[in-house]
Amino acid sequence: MKVIVCIESDLVRDLTRMALEAAGVEAVADPDPVALVPASKAAAALLVDSARARQATRLLRDRGFTGRALLAGEEGPELAEQARALDLDGALATSPAEDIHRRLAAAIEARRRVLIVDDSEIVAKLLADELVLKGFEVQWAPDAEKATSVILKRQTRPDLILLDVNMPKVDGAQFCRFVKKNEMFRSIKVLFCSGEDRAKVERLVKECGADGYIPKDELLGKWIVENG
Numbered sequence: 001m002k003v004i005v006c007i008e009s010d011l012v013r014d015l016t017r018m019a020l021e022a023a024g025v026e027a028v029a030d031p032d033p034v035a036l037v038p039a040s041k042a043a044a045a046l047l048v049d050s051a052r053a054r055q056a057t058r059l060l061r062d063r064g065f066t067g068r069a070l071l072a073g074e075e076g077p078e079l080a081e082q083a084r085a086l087d088l089d090g091a092l093a094t095s096p097a098e099d100i101h102r103r104l105a106a107a108i109e110a111r112r113r114v115l116i117v118d119d120s121e122i123v124a125k126l127l128a129d130e131l132v133l134k135g136f137e138v139q140w141a142p143d144a145e146k147a148t149s150v151i152l153k154r155q156t157r158p159d160l161i162l163l164d165v166n167m168p169k170v171d172g173a174q175f176c177r178f179v180k181k182n183e184m185f186r187s188i189k190v191l192f193c194s195g196e197d198r199a200k201v202e203r204l205v206k207e208c209g210a211d212g213y214i215p216k217d218e219l220l221g222k223w224i225v226e227n228g
Contacts, residue, residue: 003104004036004065005029006048006056007072016047016072016094023101033059040065045108047072047094053086066187068108087154113137115158117147117175118193119167123216127162127193144170144178151185158188162214165194165201173208180209 007013020027028039033056041064057069071083075093083091128138141147165172192213
């Protein structure tokens with residue numbers, strides 16, 4: 001795992017980097033976010049202090065960073081609140097150093113957001129119920145217009161979109177192309193979730209730049225077996 005560290009204090013930055021490296025994490029540290037750009041595309045997380053949070057996160061996301069932006073600081077309930085206020089993905093206490101890698105792993109995996117885009121509320125609910133049980137934060141949009149309003153806001157922007165193919169007005173293929181061609185949404189993974197013929201969906205994955213697909217009938221069939 002690679003982590004980039006953008007903290008103003010030389011002491012805190014170096015201690016954080018050394019603690020991560022001692023735990024087997026590859027850490028690249030610099031107070032200047034521009035210097036971190038070359039390492040950002042392969043990084044799973046950015047650890048940033050409050051002074052650099054907005055500038056560094058915006059710059060690195062514009063340059064291809066798709067990981068989790070975490071506010072680094074002293075442990076306490078106010079750290080998470082400050083991270084939310086700064087529109088970051090979470091927070092990480094920099095001390096104690098001994099188990100920083102465990103806290104880092106938990107922060108990276110915490111409450112991943114999934115947006116289900118499907119015009120069937122029943123199907124969306126079945127999918128959402130399963131995802132919530134697995135610890136995901138789930139949102140639903142019945143069409144591309146509503147989905148666009150969700151992904152435009154950093155506070156609600158998902159890590160993953162489960163996208164139906166057949167929808168009114170703007171279909172799944174069109175919406176996928178819109179997401180994948182917009183640099184603002186670089187960090188979002190898109191999976192088609194469809195009952196269409198597999199060959200057709202596989203073709204759409206390649207044509208639209210999606211990250212893959214999940215057969216909807218397999219998911220719903222599993223639910224029927226377990227709950228029937």
